[in-house]
Every structure is written in C-alpha cells, then in structure tokens.
Amino acid sequence: MEKRVDPFTRTPGIAGAAYIDTCIADEIINSFTSEESSKYVYKITGIRGSGKSVEYGNVIRALKADKKWLVYPLSAAGDAVKTLISKLSMESFIDSKSRVTEVSVGKKVSDNEHFYSDEAMLTKMVAEANKKKYNVLVGVDDISKTSEMIRLLSMIGSMILEGMHIYLLVTGLAENIEEFSSEKNLTFFKRADELEIKGLNKYDITAMYQKLLKIDAVEAKKIEEETKGYAYAYQVLGSLYFGKQKNETLNDIIPEFERIMFRDSYDLVWKSLSNGEKEVVRCICKTKDGKAEDIKKLMANAASYSVYRSRLINKHLVSDEIRGYMKLRLPHFDKFVEIWGED
Known part of the structure; x- marks a missing residue:
C-alpha cells in the first residue's frame, strides 16, 4: 500500500509541493x-x-x-x-x-x-x-x-x-x-x-487543490471559496481535507479549520489592533455587507472612521475594492470577531 504524504504545510517560510x-x-x-x-x-x-x-x-x-x-x-x-x-x-x-x-x-x-x-x-x-x-x-x-x-x-x-x-x-x-x-x-x-503579497489567485488555488487532493473542479472550487485567497488558510484547509475520513465532507472539517485559524493566526492579528480599529472591524461584521454608511452609524465616533479605515487597509486586514464598502480579507474572521471580539 502506497504511503500518503500530506503535500500541505503550516511551517513558516515553507510552502512545499503546494507552493503557488x-x-x-x-x-x-x-x-x-x-x-x-x-x-x-x-x-x-x-x-x-x-x-x-x-x-x-x-x-x-x-x-x-x-x-x-x-x-x-x-x-x-x-x-x-x-x-x-x-x-x-x-x-x-x-x-x-x-x-x-x-x-x-x-x-x-x-x-x-x-x-x-x-x-x-x-x-x-x-x-x-x-x-x-x-x-x-x-x-x-x-x-x-x-x-x-x-x-x-x-x-x-x-x-x-x-x-x-x-x-x-x-x-x-x-x-x-x-x-x-x-x-x-x-x-x-x-x-x-x-x-x-495579496490574496492567492482563486484559479491557481482551485487547480492546486484538484492536483494535490485528486478531486474534481467543482469540489476544489468549494474549498477555495473558504480560503478567500489567504495563503495560510489555503495550506491549513488543504491539509485538513487531505487527512479527512472518506465519509467526511468539507463542512465536517470547517470547525477544526476555524480552531486552527483562530489560535494560530487571528488571535495575533486581533491583539495587534488598537481599540478604534477593533471597533470598526466589529461594525463591519455587524453590517454583514460592510457598507460604509452603515458602519459609521454603528460607531461611537463616526468622525474617526476615515482614520481607522486607512489603518486597517494599510495593515492589509480589509479591502475597499468596491467604493463605499469595506470587506474583511481573512476567511471566517467575522466568526472569530463574533466569538472573541469583546476580549
């Protein structure tokens, strides 16, 4: 029986066979x-x-x-x-x-x-x-x-x-x-x-999942959508999917995916934010679609919105690709904020 070796890695600085x-x-x-x-x-x-x-x-x-x-x-x-x-x-x-x-x-x-x-x-x-x-x-x-x-x-x-x-x-x-x-x-x-370094290309991620996980394009695309192009999420989710049981689905491994992301990445990201930046992120999550007008309405001091918006963009945590909207760049980060955002 051929021994299966996980092609994905969580070692900092190493991408291995899954490198994009x-x-x-x-x-x-x-x-x-x-x-x-x-x-x-x-x-x-x-x-x-x-x-x-x-x-x-x-x-x-x-x-x-x-x-x-x-x-x-x-x-x-x-x-x-x-x-x-x-x-x-x-x-x-x-x-x-x-x-x-x-x-x-x-x-x-x-x-x-x-x-x-x-x-x-x-x-x-x-x-x-x-x-x-x-x-x-x-x-x-x-x-x-x-x-x-x-x-x-x-x-x-x-x-x-x-x-x-x-x-x-x-x-x-x-x-x-x-x-x-x-x-x-x-x-x-x-x-x-x-x-x-921005998000990884969605087509490259999908193709790599197809190749390394030996799955069809439809399933590979489903996994890719969970990563939002975030390199660490790409490696973690790929590794979890590679090691899942045959009867398990993508939804079955999402809780473990979130646990790893929350512990190893998002906790550090959250601690690096100022109180004002955290407030804006909470408001983005509460609005669901990240509309700027709605975010300001939820803030204690709407006049500070532009300052914290610029800081969050500079920290690569949010994007403003669509005019008038703020979008979180990290997958499942809204879930992290919902659970741990008040700590």
Whole structure:
C-alpha cells in the first residue's frame, strides 16, 4: 500500500509541493541580478500568514546558489551589525583578524577589536567582497524597529550611496516597516520598493487543490471559496481535507479549520489592533455587507472612521475594492470577531 504524504504545510517560510507562485521572488531576483537595474532594496509586506517568508526564502536560496553572490540572512533580534561582520569574517578572502595595526602610541591592537569601528570594519569587508566580484545580499525576515536594526540599515544605506554592491531584502508587517519612516537618515529605506503579497489567485488555488487532493473542479472550487485567497488558510484547509475520513465532507472539517485559524493566526492579528480599529472591524461584521454608511452609524465616533479605515487597509486586514464598502480579507474572521471580539 502506497504511503500518503500530506503535500500541505503550516511551517513558516515553507510552502512545499503546494507552493503557488506569486512572481514576487522572481521580480526581486531579476532586479537584483540585472546589470540594467539600479534597485538595491526591496520590502515584502502583507498580513500575517500571507506568504512573505516563503517569497523571502525563495530569493535567499536562489541567490545563495549563484556563485556571484554572498548571502547573509540575519535575525531581526540581536546584534545584527556584529553578526554580519562575523559572517563576513568567515569568508576566505577576509584576513582582517590576522593583522595588527600600529597605533600612534606604539600599542598594537587587532583591527577588528579596537582600531576600527564596526561601521568601518563592515564597509571594509564589503569593499573586499566587491573587489572579488561578489555582490552582497543582507536579508531580514519579519523586521521590526530596534536600535540595532536602525544602525544596520543606516550603514547599508551609506554603503549603497558609496556605490558598493550591497543589497537588502526585508519582510514585515506594513505597520512595523512604517515605523522606520520617522528616522531621518533612513530615507533610502522609506523610498525603496515595497511589494505587497495579496490574496492567492482563486484559479491557481482551485487547480492546486484538484492536483494535490485528486478531486474534481467543482469540489476544489468549494474549498477555495473558504480560503478567500489567504495563503495560510489555503495550506491549513488543504491539509485538513487531505487527512479527512472518506465519509467526511468539507463542512465536517470547517470547525477544526476555524480552531486552527483562530489560535494560530487571528488571535495575533486581533491583539495587534488598537481599540478604534477593533471597533470598526466589529461594525463591519455587524453590517454583514460592510457598507460604509452603515458602519459609521454603528460607531461611537463616526468622525474617526476615515482614520481607522486607512489603518486597517494599510495593515492589509480589509479591502475597499468596491467604493463605499469595506470587506474583511481573512476567511471566517467575522466568526472569530463574533466569538472573541469583546476580549
């Protein structure tokens, strides 16, 4: 008997056999590797579970396989500058650690400990890499504003201005990336290209469900409609359907689908909202169709509607594709709000 292996995954940053190409990774790779492009920085944004880390990982792996590139993924936490210096120092062409420098008073100190600052050392190492015809890519997944990250970005911006071949790729929630805008010396980062991962294409999801679940198009479309194009929902529901009993239907696995979505995704999304944003979301759910006029009538202060509307759109939680209406982008999120929205 052939062993069945679930082709779907809930591991962050991994899409596996169920991967649906959004073309974002290809756009970044083509831009970074093109001699005609002058783009050095990309920011991938989207709501939690939209697939940001998957596209980030695709870029990292593709350029790591290219002998012309040195690729250094860094943690969003910790001392990013020192970690990058450490990783660069491991390259065979970097010999800074073995040299000593005479200081004016005659004292000998190692280059990378005292005589050079971190910025000077990092700049020197990147320059050495460029001399060896290497491009340097620094990656940060799920970036957030910290003093160390500001320091790293500032140094990278300075090196880009010097004409060095150093590139930056980050992913993050829109609101976390927006926090860097207040830093005066990070204009380059603020103006860099931002690629939003929106919903997966409904036709691609349906086709993938047909292929991986071995079902007909009608059934595949029913499952697709439950996901609203949300990447994490696509993986979770696909996995549950793959593992369901033969006598179970799609409706039978929806309660488990909701439990996983509520616990692993929506709880974090809800906690990240301000009280005003939560109020607007509750009102959207209460109106059923999300008509703006009806939402305002339900609000304690209708004058604040436009402010919270913009914030929710920026956080990719709602869409305003139809003029005068607000629509939740996450599947079954209205059910979550109904049950847990007052907590």
